[in-house]
Amino acid sequence: MIKTTNKGFDKVHDSQQIFRNLVEAFSRPGKTVNILPYCNSINPPQGFSAIMTGLAFTLVDREVTFSVLHDHADGVEQYIHWQTFCNQTAPKDADYIFVDQYMDENAIDKLMDEVKIGTLTHPHQSATLFLKINEFDQKESEQVTLSGPGINGEKSCNIGLCEKWITTRNELTAEYPLGIDLCLVNENGDLLALPRTTKIQGG
Amino acid sequence: MxxxxxxxxxxxxxxxxxxxxxxxxxxxxxxxxxxxxxxxxxxxxxxxxxxxxxxxxxxxxxxxxxxxxxxxxxxxxxxxxxxxxxxxxxxxxxxxxxxxxxxxxxxxxxxxxxxxxxxxxxxxxxxxxxxxxxxxxxxxxxxxxxxxxxxxxxxxxxxxxxxxxxxxxxxxxxxxxxxxxxxxxxxxxxxxxxxxxxxxxxxxxxxxxxxxxxxxxxxxxxxxxxxxxLQFEDYLFEVEEFNEESCRLCGSTSTFLDEIYDSSTGDKYYQCSDTGYCSKQQTERKVKANVRT
CATH class of the missing domain: 3.40.50.11310 (Bacterial phosphonate metabolism protein PhnH)
Structure with missing residues (x-):
């Protein structure tokens, strides 16, 4: 039964807050923002991340396409489609890709080989990847050094990504302005963006 | 109607x-x-x-x-x-x-x-x-x-x-x-x-x-x-200069000034283009003047 006290996701104000946090994260790569308070009310099926769902509600609709990589992707994709009218597609055609599952090196290679990186005349027709990670500050992940627009000089931080993600991402963004924009989130609602302009060294 | x-x-x-x-x-x-x-x-x-x-x-x-x-x-x-x-x-x-x-x-x-x-x-x-x-x-x-x-x-x-x-x-x-x-x-x-x-x-x-x-x-x-x-090595980018003119309202010499021309008297005036900043400066100046008197 639907609880009437739960007002659910506020499409006007919650999505505005999530968007402004995305603006902050994209314009200051490496800075962590938190969007948990605006995603709390969402109850996605199949154990899919509420944070990811909040991001989908903020960004996708009929005019774009999305793809979900999750152990029960079908149910999640149908849910997001019903809520936003956004059409699901294969990762190679998707404008927004939501990854909420463990991927081994082969799977990462396969995904990163086919995602859209835009064209030289239309570099904006590229994929934005949302990646769920366990923790930014993992012991096994080494510190990386970030530089580029939005960063005052250099910034050292933990981004909690394994080396495979970083190397494949660096390959895709080598020929600027082509590339993908990466956004990392954890279940606590912390979010960190790595747009294509950010140089990642080390890790 | x-x-x-x-x-x-x-x-x-x-x-x-x-x-x-x-x-x-x-x-x-x-x-x-x-x-x-x-x-x-x-x-x-x-x-x-x-x-x-x-x-x-x-x-x-x-x-x-x-x-x-x-x-x-x-x-x-x-x-x-x-x-x-x-x-x-x-x-x-x-x-x-x-x-x-x-x-x-x-x-x-x-x-x-x-x-x-x-x-x-x-x-x-x-x-x-x-x-x-x-x-x-x-x-x-x-x-x-x-x-x-x-x-x-x-x-x-x-x-x-x-x-x-x-x-x-x-x-x-x-x-x-x-x-x-x-x-x-x-x-x-x-x-x-x-x-x-x-x-x-x-x-x-x-x-x-x-x-x-x-x-x-x-x-x-x-x-x-x-x-x-964009600039050339021998022709560098230059910003506007105001020849040490100051704002007639707040007296500022370090802001971007508008030139105002009075067609009846032929006089030229200068005043801050940023009105929000100018009015703040005027208030500050008045406060200072009051303290002095």
Whole structure:
């Protein structure tokens, strides 16, 4: 039964807050923002991340396409489609890709080989990847050094990504302005963006 | 005369635009931030003001605004010009948010043709209205061609234009809207801000967003990004000088001044173009004068 006290996701104000946090994260790569308070009310099926769902509600609709990589992707994709009218597609055609599952090196290679990186005349027709990670500050992940627009000089931080993600991402963004924009989130609602302009060294 | 119904703002969505329009503009803004200086196309919705009157900036502002925001709108530095007042009123009535004339208090500032005197903080966003986003439009009329030139980073036509200026006039004659290179990749128009303001874009603390409603383009200069005005080794970029003139109202000598001409007496006056800053300076000066007496 639907609880009437739960007002659910506020499409006007919650999505505005999530968007402004995305603006902050994209314009200051490496800075962590938190969007948990605006995603709390969402109850996605199949154990899919509420944070990811909040991001989908903020960004996708009929005019774009999305793809979900999750152990029960079908149910999640149908849910997001019903809520936003956004059409699901294969990762190679998707404008927004939501990854909420463990991927081994082969799977990462396969995904990163086919995602859209835009064209030289239309570099904006590229994929934005949302990646769920366990923790930014993992012991096994080494510190990386970030530089580029939005960063005052250099910034050292933990981004909690394994080396495979970083190397494949660096390959895709080598020929600027082509590339993908990466956004990392954890279940606590912390979010960190790595747009294509950010140089990642080390890790 | 037909009876005109009262305009009921409550029938409209928060911040006027519908959520679908906002979402499309928001996606475009994020792409723009990820590719500094690249003109991202967007749909540009209809608004109650005509295209060419700040609709690009207004759409950015309305998509950014939330209940916690405080908005300032200026037109050539003035808080009280007709265009600025209309835009501020629309944003206020449709969202109920606070507005201000004080640059320091604002979280979002929409502006036409000026960057405020007070330095943009890292928690502030400046939205600029853009009449012509394409720096090569004067030399290449076709959009398909300018797209290709940007893709190939083929900017010789702009350099030739600057060179021809020097040959003909002995200096680069572009006053406002001085073309700049951002992040060593794209040449962009910073909107018709004076050359005096161009340097504020380079390695700034805050975010600059540019909206061209009529031309349907959005682009951005993120914080801490290199913005270099085009110049030759022997003909350097120069900002406007005021020959030590001072503002007749606040006495400031370190601001961008407007020249005002009195046609009946033939006198020239100078006063600050940033009215918010000027009135603050006047208040401070009065306080100091009172303390002295």
């Amino acid at each position: 037909p009876v005109q119904n009262n305009f009921e703002m409550s029938e409209y969505n928060f911040a006027f635009l519908d959520e679908g329009s906002k979402r499309e503009i928001r996606r475009t803004i994020l792409k723009g931030i990820a590719i500094p200086g690249y003109q991202v196309p967007f749909a540009s919705r209809e608004l109650p003001i005509a295209r060419g009157w700040g609709t690009g900036g207004l759409q950015l502002t309305l998509s950014l605004l939330g209940r916690q925001d405080c908005l300032k709108v200026i037109d050539q530095g003035h808080d009280d010009s007709v265009n600025a007042v209309s835009i501020r009123k629309l944003a206020k009535t449709s969202s109920g948010i606070e507005t201000t004339t004080d640059t320091v208090e604002a979280s979002v500032i929409q502006t036409r043709h000026r960057i405020p005197e007070e330095k943009l903080r890292d928690d502030q966003i400046l939205v600029l209205q853009v009449p012509e986003p394409e720096p090569m439009r004067r030399v290449e009329a076709r959009e398909t061609q300018t797209e290709r030139l940007h893709a190939e980073k083929e900017y010789s036509s702009i350099w030739v234009r600057l060179y021809e200026d020097i040959v003909r006039w002995g200096e680069i004659t572009i006053g406002a809207d001085y073309p700049c290179m951002v992040h060593h990749r794209y040449i962009f128009n910073p909107s018709p801000i004076p050359r005096y303001d161009v340097e504020k874009l380079h390695q700034a603390d805050g975010l600059y967003l540019f909206g061209a409603g009529r031309e349907k383009k959005i682009y951005a200069v993120p914080p801490y990004t290199d913005v270099e005005p």
